[in-house]
Amino acid sequence: MRRRTWLDETIMADFWPVGIDWENEAVSVDDIMRLYKELGFDSVRLDIFDYTATAWYPSRVWDQDRPLGERDLYREALDACRRNGLKGIVYIHVGCANKFRDAHPDWAEVDQQGRFMDTGWGGLYGEPAWHMCINRGYGDFVMKLIDEVMSYRPDGFYVDGPTYYEQCYCPNCRQSFKERTGFELPKRWPPTDEDMDDPRYRALIKWRYDIVEEFFARMAERVKSHGEVPIVFNSFSYPSSLRRYCSLLPDRIAKYADGALNEGGIVTAGRPVLELAERVKFTYATGMTPISYVENCVYGWGTPSSPAPELRVKMAEVLASGGRPIVWPSLNLAYDYAGIEEAQDIFSLFNENKDWFLDCEPAKHVGLVFSRQTDEFYGKDHRNTWTSKMWERYERGYQGMFRALVEAQVPFRVVLDEQLTQKDLQDYKILILSNVAALSQEQMQAIRDFVERGGLLVATYETSLFTEEGEKREDFGLADLFGAGYLSSIYKTNTGFHIQKSETLVKDFPLKSLDPQQRIFFPVNRHTVIRAEKGIGKLHRRTSAQRGLRIGPELDSPALTISKYGKGTAVYLASDFGEMYYERGFEGLRQLLKRLLALRGLLPVRVASSRCVEVNHLVSKDGRRVMVALVNHAYARMRMTDPINEVAPLSGVKVGVDCLPPRSVRLNDTSIEYEKTKTGVVITIPRLEEYAFLFIDSR
Known part of the structure; x- marks a missing residue:
């Protein structure tokens, strides 16, 4: 609340x-x-x-x-x-404050030898930064x-x-850690991947x-x-x-x-x-x-x-x-x-x-889960296969999916671990788990209930393969929902998947291919090998050719599954979709995501414009006030450190909104004409500069 x-x-x-x-x-x-x-x-x-x-x-x-x-x-x-x-x-x-250390050295964080520790934070100002405990x-x-x-x-x-x-080794910290966990403070901080097998380090992270x-x-x-x-x-x-x-x-x-x-x-x-x-x-x-x-x-x-x-x-x-x-x-x-x-x-x-x-809040239609428990404890079995920063293995996929939703012009809210309950999910229509690997039994049951009531679930890669503490399961915890069982994971960068053009999911797909077997190809870096009675597409390897990469042999593993469960639908993508989009933002991946989300029907806000137009949807509790906020990202920077001096205006941006019959519609501070539809209105913004806020009033 x-x-x-x-x-x-x-x-x-x-x-x-x-x-x-x-x-x-x-x-x-x-x-x-x-x-x-x-x-x-x-x-x-x-x-x-x-x-x-x-x-x-x-x-x-x-x-x-x-x-x-x-x-x-x-x-x-x-x-x-x-x-x-x-x-x-x-x-x-x-x-941080050096003057504290000088006046009260007994306040400062110290290392194992009792020496003061420079956090490095003060380097921004050209001086050490001693941190107080x-x-x-x-x-x-x-x-x-x-x-x-x-x-x-x-x-x-x-x-x-x-x-x-840093990790303080003062007498108070040593005593507190010992009393609460039964362990002595570990000697190394921050922990490495190998350290995460040591229960003392997991206890230390939680204690901090x-x-x-x-x-x-x-x-x-x-x-x-x-x-x-x-x-x-x-x-x-x-x-x-x-x-x-x-x-x-x-x-x-x-x-x-x-x-x-x-x-x-x-x-x-x-x-x-x-x-x-x-x-x-x-x-x-x-x-x-x-x-x-x-x-x-x-x-x-x-x-x-x-x-x-x-x-x-x-x-x-x-x-x-x-x-x-x-x-x-x-x-x-x-x-x-x-x-x-x-x-x-x-x-x-x-x-x-x-x-x-004050009256309007982001609409609960699409939810993207950010999982802190996955961020903390997932990946210890992936040692030396991706990055030495264990937590980045999850965040790349989350941030990539975040970007894909924005560029697909899908308004959404973020959902946290503790909100994976039947009550908190009841207002959502679509839930996205971008490699949410670590899930508890209670969270998985809430997700099943969500789908059974009619929701659409989109899950990727190793979602539900680990407990909330990061211990690997033998199979997906949501295997019944996915209609797929886990066999193994491929972490290399020479994989991809393809879908036949004849599949309904990719009918009239906007990407063109000269492939004689009529396949549409999608590159990925990480993939699971699964068993499924009904799957779509195939995983394949990419092999080195004289110039670049070429499509290698197929693996006997589907690219994705779409399963009915109760009144709802579960989609499982056997690849780390978000991580790949984080790296490159391939158009084909974004278009595929839009097709998958459309399985639940039309979104309550639809925009016909360039992918550089971001859309947010805010609604009052009684549904009589609707705000649609558009942000125009059509600007160029020669370098990321350059300022944004100019945003290219866009003409004729058409916005469809599901809403109650309106009494008035404003574009920023000016009334604007609109076309009534069976579900709401269609508004055409003549010229979109840096931003546009539509205020639809049905009171």
Whole structure:
């Protein structure tokens, strides 16, 4: 259940006092807050205790670094926010700070020899970064710091952390691990693939997650003792291997926090825009408000803000996926706000339609499962066959399927492990398991129930071949659903599969082939060999030829199965479809996915346009308000680090939407004509620039 707070109603700016000579500069805190208000922001993150352990107010719990002495910049900023109609959320950093180590060496994380450990994180700033251990006296200090900053009565609390970067071997950590697990701390961190056979390492990973979650719960309780305000934290690019390094799991912290900032989007330069959608959709699934950077001038472009087209695309991406944007302008007088000023239309769109953005949520029609248990424990038997980073073996397939759905113009939501229940799946029509290898018996039964009631399941590769703890089964746990049994897995890159053109599934397929046997070929890197009474297509090997690769012999193994189960249908693809799409994005794979999803009938939103048009579908609980958000990704970058200076407009984009008979339809802020159909409306957008939001009102 999503918790509603003012975070859902805001576009946030950041106030970090670094970069201004507060004694001599002509600019005032009021000037900054007034500018933020004029630019369209309605809340500000107040970074008054940062990662350097600098207190920008007269702290009584930390007097080692107070550059302004008795001047209280925190109070000035909070008061200026209120004078300008802005909410102020206080920010503190928990974890790294060299000054803490110097003042309290007994607080720091240490290695097995008792030496301080540089996390490497501070290299970004040209200095080491010593990390504090939350199991030591530092944890008590954090509670006192919370009491102090919350006594100012801010509108919210924002914590950067807590984290557990390296493995600490202090006496407290050794004792805690021993008491909880019965083991001594392992000597090596991070673990290798071989280490994952050692039960101590699995226990260590779980223990680290538990320690961080428990400390966060302790912080949240302390914050709430000062009043009911929203709590936000940094979610560190999840899904990503970084989450194991930091030991901060957003889906567990969601029990205590109201919002999560997807810090992975912090570097605006050099990041694919779709990464914003990945993080926002994942965070939305946890029940928290997703907050995502769309601009960060400290790390990104420096003194100028990003070009307006880039800001508009990224803000539209975040809003369309159910999130809220945050902008971190550089606080120096040379900063050029031109890009933000020119992007005022997207600010205005949100501010003038807040009731719509609050009322509508991403529709539950198609669900893509992100499985943390697979991410953690799947792949130990694949040692030396793919990558030394065990967790990437799953994430590639998930991210590839995510991209394939976006480019197939399929609106979808992310579903988490704990949501694989009969209750949580009841509103979905289609469920996609992209190599969700690790599943429990209870989760598999919920999936069977989903299909039996009439749902469409699309599963790939080694889905259900492992328990939730990563132990390999002899056969697929969902073999009865797939209509297929497991024989073996092929991890090499010289495989593929083909389907005869005569098959109904690929009739009139848009790809052409000169193959004399009338086959359509699909390349894959990883494949399972299966037995099935009724299968479609065949697996084949690709062999080296003088120039490139040629089709080799067939294997006696189908490419996929389509099985009826109760009132529903289960599709099993015996290849890691998502991983291949992650690598290359082959057109044939995307078209095949669209054909498979069509087995459940037409999607509630259909777009006739280029694959570069992303579609999101949001609906109010009563179904009388429908939002369709289109994001135009028709832009070019010579290098990924280049800004997006221009987005190619698209003409005549036709959108079909299933909805109740509308009383009005708007395109952004303007009424637009539409054609009524038996199930809803068809709208033609004359010219699609960076984005388009359709507001269909049937009230």
